[in-house]
Amino acid sequence: MTPPPSVNSSRAPMVNGFDPADVDRLDPQVAELIQRRSKVFGPGYRLFYREPPEFVRGEAAHLFDADGNDYLDVYNNVPCVGHCHPHVVEAVHRQMQTLNTNTRYVQRAVVEYAERLVAKFPSELTRATFTCTGSEANDLALRLAKYVTGNEGVIVTEGAYHGLTTEVAAISPSLGTGTPLGRHVRVVAAPDRRTAPDGDLAAEMRRRVRAAIADLHRHGYRLAAFVADSIFSSDGVFADPVGFLQPIVEEVHAAGGLYIADEVQPGFCRTGQSWWGFQRHRIVPDIVTIGKPMGNGIPIAAAIFRPELIEEFDRNVRYFNTFGGNTVSIAAAGAVLDVLESEGLLSHADEVGQVLRGSLEGLIDGHSTLAEVRGAGLFIGVDVVDGAGEPDPVGAADIVNSLRDRRILISASGLHGNVLKIRPPLVFNDADADRFLTEFAAVIDGRD
Amino acid sequence: MTPPPSVNSSRAPMVNGFDPADVDRLDPQVAELIQRRSKVFGPGYRLFYREPPEFVRGEAAHLFDADGNDYLDVYNNVPCVGHCHPHVVEAVHRQMQTLNTNTRYVQRAVVEYAERLVAKFPSELTRATFTCTGSEANDLALRLAKYVTGNEGVIVTEGAYHGLTTEVAAISPSLGTGTPLGRHVRVVAAPDRRTAPDGDLAAEMRRRVRAAIADLHRHGYRLAAFVADSIFSSDGVFADPVGFLQPIVEEVHAAGGLYIADEVQPGFCRTGQSWWGFQRHRIVPDIVTIGKPMGNGIPIAAAIFRPELIEEFDRNVRYFNTFGGNTVSIAAAGAVLDVLESEGLLSHADEVGQVLRGSLEGLIDGHSTLAEVRGAGLFIGVDVVDGAGEPDPVGAADIVNSLRDRRILISASGLHGNVLKIRPPLVFNDADADRFLTEFAAVIDGRD
Numbered sequence: 001m002t003p004p005p006s007v008n009s010s011r012a013p014m015v016n017g018f019d020p021a022d023v024d025r026l027d028p029q030v031a032e033l034i035q036r037r038s039k040v041f042g043p044g045y046r047l048f049y050r051e052p053p054e055f056v057r058g059e060a061a062h063l064f065d066a067d068g069n070d071y072l073d074v075y076n077n078v079p080c081v082g083h084c085h086p087h088v089v090e091a092v093h094r095q096m097q098t099l100n101t102n103t104r105y106v107q108r109a110v111v112e113y114a115e116r117l118v119a120k121f122p123s124e125l126t127r128a129t130f131t132c133t134g135s136e137a138n139d140l141a142l143r144l145a146k147y148v149t150g151n152e153g154v155i156v157t158e159g160a161y162h163g164l165t166t167e168v169a170a171i172s173p174s175l176g177t178g179t180p181l182g183r184h185v186r187v188v189a190a191p192d193r194r195t196a197p198d199g200d201l202a203a204e205m206r207r208r209v210r211a212a213i214a215d216l217h218r219h220g221y222r223l224a225a226f227v228a229d230s231i232f233s234s235d236g237v238f239a240d241p242v243g244f245l246q247p248i249v250e251e252v253h254a255a256g257g258l259y260i261a262d263e264v265q266p267g268f269c270r271t272g273q274s275w276w277g278f279q280r281h282r283i284v285p286d287i288v289t290i291g292k293p294m295g296n297g298i299p300i301a302a303a304i305f306r307p308e309l310i311e312e313f314d315r316n317v318r319y320f321n322t323f324g325g326n327t328v329s330i331a332a333a334g335a336v337l338d339v340l341e342s343e344g345l346l347s348h349a350d351e352v353g354q355v356l357r358g359s360l361e362g363l364i365d366g367h368s369t370l371a372e373v374r375g376a377g378l379f380i381g382v383d384v385v386d387g388a389g390e391p392d393p394v395g396a397a398d399i400v401n402s403l404r405d406r407r408i409l410i411s412a413s414g415l416h417g418n419v420l421k422i423r424p425p426l427v428f429n430d431a432d433a434d435r436f437l438t439e440f441a442a443v444i445d446g447r448d
Numbered sequence: 449m450t451p452p453p454s455v456n457s458s459r460a461p462m463v464n465g466f467d468p469a470d471v472d473r474l475d476p477q478v479a480e481l482i483q484r485r486s487k488v489f490g491p492g493y494r495l496f497y498r499e500p501p502e503f504v505r506g507e508a509a510h511l512f513d514a515d516g517n518d519y520l521d522v523y524n525n526v527p528c529v530g531h532c533h534p535h536v537v538e539a540v541h542r543q544m545q546t547l548n549t550n551t552r553y554v555q556r557a558v559v560e561y562a563e564r565l566v567a568k569f570p571s572e573l574t575r576a577t578f579t580c581t582g583s584e585a586n587d588l589a590l591r592l593a594k595y596v597t598g599n600e601g602v603i604v605t606e607g608a609y610h611g612l613t614t615e616v617a618a619i620s621p622s623l624g625t626g627t628p629l630g631r632h633v634r635v636v637a638a639p640d641r642r643t644a645p646d647g648d649l650a651a652e653m654r655r656r657v658r659a660a661i662a663d664l665h666r667h668g669y670r671l672a673a674f675v676a677d678s679i680f681s682s683d684g685v686f687a688d689p690v691g692f693l694q695p696i697v698e699e700v701h702a703a704g705g706l707y708i709a710d711e712v713q714p715g716f717c718r719t720g721q722s723w724w725g726f727q728r729h730r731i732v733p734d735i736v737t738i739g740k741p742m743g744n745g746i747p748i749a750a751a752i753f754r755p756e757l758i759e760e761f762d763r764n765v766r767y768f769n770t771f772g773g774n775t776v777s778i779a780a781a782g783a784v785l786d787v788l789e790s791e792g793l794l795s796h797a798d799e800v801g802q803v804l805r806g807s808l809e810g811l812i813d814g815h816s817t818l819a820e821v822r823g824a825g826l827f828i829g830v831d832v833v834d835g836a837g838e839p840d841p842v843g844a845a846d847i848v849n850s851l852r853d854r855r856i857l858i859s860a861s862g863l864h865g866n867v868l869k870i871r872p873p874l875v876f877n878d879a880d881a882d883r884f885l886t887e888f889a890a891v892i893d894g895r896d
Contacts, residue, residue, distance in 0.1 A: 040562035044762030054554040100745040106502040114488035167614035178764035297548040299747040299771040314492030316626035323747040
């Protein structure tokens with residue numbers, strides 16, 4: 001399972017994304033726009049797909065280009081209740097016309113939303129702090145963990161991504177060698193059950209975390225926090241077996257650290273079996289961070305705390321997020337909760353996800369370059385491998401781009417960039433699933 | 449000018465803000481809401497004013513409570529074109545109904561907005577990176593400065609605030625002792641011209657920065673960046689004399705560092721004489737960060753770079769901000785530019801600001817507890833002092849709260865919390881100014 005050395009995760013976006021050298025091969029109008037783009041943005045502004053599409057409209061799980069072509073969105077988790085959901089549009093519009101201000105003023109709506117939100121969490125987690133992005137939420141969670149424990153050490157998985165601020169980029173190995181990990185950071189291998197010697201992944205993860213804690217101690221660091229996304233999105237999507245996180249909680253607490261559940265990706269019904277991904281594993285974190293789908297695209301995120309943790313921190317550390325939980329963001333977030341509940345998207349994600357995973361398993365049967373289907377709810381990963389069974393990021397990129405040519409939008413992730421990432425808006429329905437499966441079958445058949 | 453030791457800036461919000469011990473003295477409905485609030489938020493969620501108002505509607509420079517009472521907003525800079533400006537409301541609504549996605553897709557609007565934005569900057573600054581908050585923009589700017597220079601040292605002013613991520617909180621002395629400065633950080637005294645020995649503030653600031661650089665060197669750090677808000681908002685509002693920043697640019701460059709202009713507060717016409725505060729001082733920074741008013745309350749912020757700085761960083765460091773520059777935020781930001789231009793708010797801020805400052809200077813004449821009026825455009829500070837001429841944060845808090853009781857909203861800032869902060873939406877008009885001045889006169893007369 002060693003990756004080809006020239007294709008590590010820091011290169012992955014260039015493998016399946018647009019290469020500026022190809023600009024002349026594009027439609028002239030798109031090429032012109034991309035050239036103007038490169039004059040106002042740095043080269044870090046990468047584009048999805050070898051032939052980047054330009055969308056002008058979105059609805060449910062569909063994106064449309066200027067010619068009216070209908071692309072199926074099997075990738076975007078931010079518009080969780082569907083692109084341009086009318087209930088969210090209306091709630092934001094009403095609030096925009098009325099008032100948009102910050103949490104330094106008494107506001108009924110932000111209190112009511114916070115009450116509604118924390119009620120979705122285990123009873124131990126009762127306090128919310130609103131931020132604008134998942135990165136800000138993780139940055140705050142980590143700062144609080146260091147403050148409360150008095151320790152510095154952090155453990156993450158080897159393909160983890162926890163955000164873009166300096167502090168959380170330093171605990172995000174998926175960013176590659178251009179962003180070195182902090183000296184206080186240790187990584188553990190991703191929870192791939194094929195790597196658990198006796199098939200007991202829970203025991204293996206406990207051993208890995210224990211070894212990482214010991215290594216931190218040897219270098220003079222004590223543990224502040226273990227941080228994990230319970231669907232292990234950027235590691236390559238590892239959902240099972242349920243419960244493998246439980247022993248880690250025990251190890252982390254025994255070492256004096258906190259367990260931070262980064263639910264920016266698995267949260268808000270995504271995994272189909274519980275509102276939050278960590279609940280599938282029957283654990284109660286010390287801090288939970290949430291973001292991306294929270295406002296269906298309006299920037300809002302949060303950290304949820306055990307009250308005893310935030311009390312002391314808050315009394316000593318000043319923190320005010322100007323836009324965090326502003327009136328309009330809260331209106332969007334409230335409308336998202338309404339739709340998740342009224343449209344029953346938790347059980348919907350579970351049902352459609354099961355159908356999708358089952359069908360994908362049937363489809364990959366007999367395709368030696370597709371090795372495994374994993375996931376929960378509407379978060380699914382499919383391993384692409386080469387003839388020797390090794391991770392094949394170029395093959396994954398080819399599939400991603402062939403699907404794009406058939407107007408199906410997915411992406412790839414994982415430590416080696418070889419895991420197809422299938423993560424549609426939660427309103428993805430049976431007809432959408434049929435369309436996706438038909439095109440997917442055509443692409444993989446075409447590769448044989 | 450030594451502050452009373454018990455009232456440092458980390459305490460200031462408690463001095464002029466709400467004290468939870470007073471909850472029983474409030475209107476029962478507001479008290480009940482504040483008590484519910486304290487069960488879902490940590491104690492860090494502080495409220496403005498000893499008697500916190502609850503607003504239900506905003507329009508131009510006015511906020512209204514549930515009884516229809518009209519409060520004059522002389523404080524909020526985020527709704528720069530006025531609360532609920534219909535052009536911004538309409539632009540956001542149209543975009544929300546159509547498409548809201550991210551910069552990994554080709555999008556005409558985000559390119560056009562970026563072109564329009566960078567055209568507002570000196571020709572040396574040509575590349576933008578969109579973020580959600582000014583904190584994220586400063587975090588990125590600082591990370592880039594360290595990367596490009598290979599150095600770590602940072603110099604800020606002693607009352608500076610540059611944001612809430614771990615990285616920028618560590619360069620924000622205004623957060624007080626609960627958030628220690630990094631060991632790589634040095635502070636220079638605020639640019640108060642009364643502290644320049646021979647009245648030459650530019651020369652004095654150069655001496656201070658040179659001394660800070662020397663001290664960094666003595667401790668093994670070389671300079672990565674000098675970071676300053678050109679209106680020195682949290683230091684206590686220091687706008688003049690024009691040009692005092694120029695020698696700092698030279699010192700910083702000579703030491704191998706970058707000059708980062710934090711324009712989150714003075715940017716977007718606020719200072720009345722130029723789009724960006726640094727332009728008043730006739731300097732060209734290496735990086736500029738902007739935020740708060742950029743989307744009139746919809747979260748959007750940015751860092752603007754010299755292209756040679758971002759090129760190398762971007763090729764090696766992966767950075768993708770999910771919500772940064774999303775389609776809806778860009779629609780809001782574009783509408784804000786429209787209004788700033790079509791309503792002539794740059795010259796408006798200059799004109800109304802001059803009238804306000806002139807009238808305030810007349811009003812404080814003969815009031816020994818009001819020592820000086822400073823500022824530019826619609827960013828004005830007034831010093832409140834005690835009988836001995838020392839900073840008087842309690843006096844400032846009394847004025848802030850007396851004005852609130854007369855439905856005028858301002859706040860206090862400054863190293864000692866004794867500077868009245870007068871910073872209304874830019875649409876603040878002559879009638880608003882008259883109303884403010886009348887109430888201000890009544891409050892200060894009542895104090896004699």
